[in-house]
Amino acid sequence: MSEELHDVRLVVNGTTHHTQVPARRLLSDALRHDLALTGTHVGCEHGVCGACTVLVDGKPMRSCLIFAVSAIDTEITTVEGLTEPDGSLGPVQQAFAECHGLQCGFCTPGFLTTITAGLAENPCPTHDEARDMIAGNLCRCTGYQNIVKAVERAAVLIEERTS
Template identity: 65%
Template sequence: MSAPAADEPLEITVTVNGVPRTASAPARRLLSDFLRHDLGLTGTHVGCEHGVCGACTVLVDGEPARACLMFAVTAQAHAVTTVEGVGDDPAAMSPVQRAFAECHALQCGFCTPGFVTTVTAYLQDHPDPSADEAREAISGNLCRCTGYQNIVKAVLRAAELRRAEAGA
């Protein structure tokens, strides 16, 4: 029996935002394209398609990963969290999402999903970052609009909101 051709569709099942999702896609389908086109989760944005800009950042087993550099088939045994999984209800936003809104840490919004997933993961392990640590944490994500000052403020505010929730 021969191996399937690279463009021959496969049934790919990925646990996304806690839900197993299955779609038929070629073995070489990128995770970013699988999420957007095959599963209809358009919150993950595709910017540079080279893993440089961070717009496509999702969490794979809780760790930030560039969805444009990963094949969907390799995600099958892992838990993927997109920005929709961080929070998709405007009435119940995550601390990171609330902080981005409060601190005006977005303008066009294209890079925001990648920042939100990156910061969400970062704050799990670093609940009380300094401004310099926040800058370092977001250094792998590019934004063309904000100048980063408000994004750094949002990271610090999100940490504050998370601490307040944990103490409540």
């Protein structure tokens, strides 16, 4: 017996997608497998590591904890949606590159989306606030120092682009 499929409309990175998913399909799986947006990584599948973080209506959410059917009528932003309209790196992505905020890159998409939301809420964080901003995301490679520097650099880049 095959599982019943549900029609869902997902607005991801400003584009509306129509797909059919089983009721228990996770948003992370729908993004990766149904929409071919593979920038969202799945690490622990328990909402602990943060690699699968996407923005849902501007708020960072663990996509491995959300069913795709519950994301209908929301605006979802993945790491692919953080670029500038011309395709160049967004400020958080640019800061990560400049500050060497990544090594293996597996956790990077979750950090980028988390930091994007964090800077939208607090555009000029102190060093401690920058550390707190990324506290829910795990990285095995970097030791976090360059990621914190990237948060601080991204804040400067955002300020420069908006002034």
